[in-house]
Amino acid sequence: MVLEHRKKYIAQLANVIRSNFNITTPVRREDFNQIVQILKGELNYRDNLDYEAKIERDNESFIISVDNSKPENRQRFSLAHELGHLFIHMKRLDENYWKNNVIEDSAYFRYGRGIEESEANEFAGAFLMPEDEFMKLYYNDYNITDISKHFNVSEAAVYMRGKNLNLW
Numbered sequence: 001m002v003l004e005h006r007k008k009y010i011a012q013l014a015n016v017i018r019s020n021f022n023i024t025t026p027v028r029r030e031d032f033n034q035i036v037q038i039l040k041g042e043l044n045y046r047d048n049l050d051y052e053a054k055i056e057r058d059n060e061s062f063i064i065s066v067d068n069s070k071p072e073n074r075q076r077f078s079l080a081h082e083l084g085h086l087f088i089h090m091k092r093l094d095e096n097y098w099k100n101n102v103i104e105d106s107a108y109f110r111y112g113r114g115i116e117e118s119e120a121n122e123f124a125g126a127f128l129m130p131e132d133e134f135m136k137l138y139y140n141d142y143n144i145t146d147i148s149k150h151f152n153v154s155e156a157a158v159y160m161r162g163k164n165l166n167l168w
Contacts (some may be wrong), residue, residue: 002115002122010119014126015119026152027128029072032079037062041086043074053078055085060167062086073154077124084123089116125161128153138167 017023021038023031036043041061045068051075053066064082066075116148129151137147148158162168 002118002164004079006119007122008090010084010122011126011131014123015020015130017083017087018127018130022165023127025074025130025133025150027047027080029076029079031112035083039086041077055082055090057090062090071154073148073152073157075158077128077153080124081120081126085116088119088123118161121160122164125157125164128157129161131165132166138162 017035018027021031021035037063042058042063044063044065046065047067048071049067049069051065051067052070053064055062064079064086066078066082068075070078073130081133109153125138129147133152134147137150142150144155144158144162148155150159159168
């Protein structure tokens, strides 16, 4: 479970990233490619991996690997989740920390356990479904299916985002 003050920080971070990279809804695969390219990382799509996605440090860079055989909306959530690790836990936006703390074997896998995974999921939800936009749809009587279509995410992702926003 993510503490409220961390949720606020994560939501603000997701909004800053969206704003700085001019990301609009729905977040597209090309948007992820752009972010990774600008940050000088590598994004690999491969079929039938043993995991949905992972991010790992590679000297002063990073590599995100995604299972291309999964549905597109799952891939997008997994990519957003891995970006959460990059920005929150690997501190990619802190240039001083990033350059001075190269840990060769640091890797995060989607579906790990613990607070870091919960925070990465929180980031993914906030990045793909910004709170103000989500709330507008919710208060205009959009149902879970309509909201999932708007954001191009799964109904399960919408349900969890609504739950994290204390809507149900």
